[in-house]
Amino acid sequence: MDLHIHDTHFIGLLCGVPGRVFSSGLVLDNKTDLKLGFFYYRADDYNNNATMGVPYGAGAEEYGATATLVRRITERLRWSLKYGYSHYSDALYSGNQDFHSHLIYSSLQYRF
Numbered sequence: 001m002d003l004h005i006h007d008t009h010f011i012g013l014l015c016g017v018p019g020r021v022f023s024s025g026l027v028l029d030n031k032t033d034l035k036l037g038f039f040y041y042r043a044d045d046y047n048n049n050a051t052m053g054v055p056y057g058a059g060a061e062e063y064g065a066t067a068t069l070v071r072r073i074t075e076r077l078r079w080s081l082k083y084g085y086s087h088y089s090d091a092l093y094s095g096n097q098d099f100h101s102h103l104i105y106s107s108l109q110y111r112f
Contacts, residue, residue, distance in 0.1 A: 035068040059091030066103075078109045 020040040027033055043058035064086035071079045084103035089095065 031072045033070040035066075035070070037066045037068075039064055060089065062086070062088045076111045078111070079107070080109070081106050 020038070022038040023036070025033060025035045040063040042061045064084060066082060066084040068080060068082040073079055082103065082105040084105075086101045086103070087099075089098040
């Protein structure tokens, strides 16, 4: 646990700390769960002084949301379906690295 705290702190120093993080789970019935997640990150200290020198700082905004449905088919077999959406924009690259993405993921897990 202690190592995880130090790793999280180090990543926060390098990349910045997310502005908002949300995660919640809901039991739909005795075999089905629904998990929802959201994160938001913004760095707004970019200063475009390219005419006088090297522009420093970061001007990025990123957010994403996920929804996961987990179904326990039997005691040892689980199926999950996940949908996710992510958005990223960065002023440093003048929009050349911006993206919107969708994710659809399914898995079948057998537990020994």
